[in-house]
Amino acid sequence: MRIFQRFALECARRLPNLAPEHPCARLHGHSFSVEVHVAGALEPRLGWVVDFAEIDAAWAPVHAALDHRHLNDIEGLENPTSEHLAMWIWRRLSPTLPGLAKVVVMETANSGCVYRGEAEHAGTDAQQRSSM
Numbered sequence: 001m002r003i004f005q006r007f008a009l010e011c012a013r014r015l016p017n018l019a020p021e022h023p024c025a026r027l028h029g030h031s032f033s034v035e036v037h038v039a040g041a042l043e044p045r046l047g048w049v050v051d052f053a054e055i056d057a058a059w060a061p062v063h064a065a066l067d068h069r070h071l072n073d074i075e076g077l078e079n080p081t082s083e084h085l086a087m088w089i090w091r092r093l094s095p096t097l098p099g100l101a102k103v104v105v106m107e108t109a110n111s112g113c114v115y116r117g118e119a120e121h122a123g124t125d126a127q128q129r130s131s132m
Contacts, residue, residue, distance in 0.1 A: 002101055003048070004037040005055045007063065013071040013080040027070075030107045032085070036093060037102035050099060058097040062089055082107045086115035 009032040018025040036059060040049045071080035076088050086105040094100050094117070106112035 001042050001049050002037055002039045003050065003052075004035050004102075005052055005059070007034045007036065007059055008032070009034060009063065009067050011066055011069055011071050011080075013077075015079060015081060016072070017079055032082075033104075033106040033112075034089065035102070035104035035106075036089075036097070036100070037104070038097060038099040039101035040099040055097065058093050062092050065092075082111075082113040083115070086113045090115055090117060 010029065011032060012027060012029045014027045015022070015024045036055055038050050038055060042049060065074065071077045071085070074080075074088075076091075077084060082105045086103045089105070090100065090103045093103070101116065103115045104112060105115075
């Protein structure tokens, strides 16, 4: 079974690897929506996968590090695409949140990124190399 919790982040960023005329190369802000998905067996006595309070506790330091910040100033987010942001969040949540299954980062209501961990990322790299 999977459960998820949705969080909000208000952040500024610029994407430094884009052409200067691209709008995202300029400093701009996003109201990111982030979903944290946890998978596991239903605990029979309590009737849940994990207490939502545990997800809140794992999220709190991530929120403190990112909310109302200029993402480019944060180590590991020098090129803060939604993809990099999803991976950054995963790496901070996974040590304290067993069963982490997916991180979804929405930069707008219509655009976002789904990340399912390092195995997915490694598989994508291998696929890209084999298609060359």
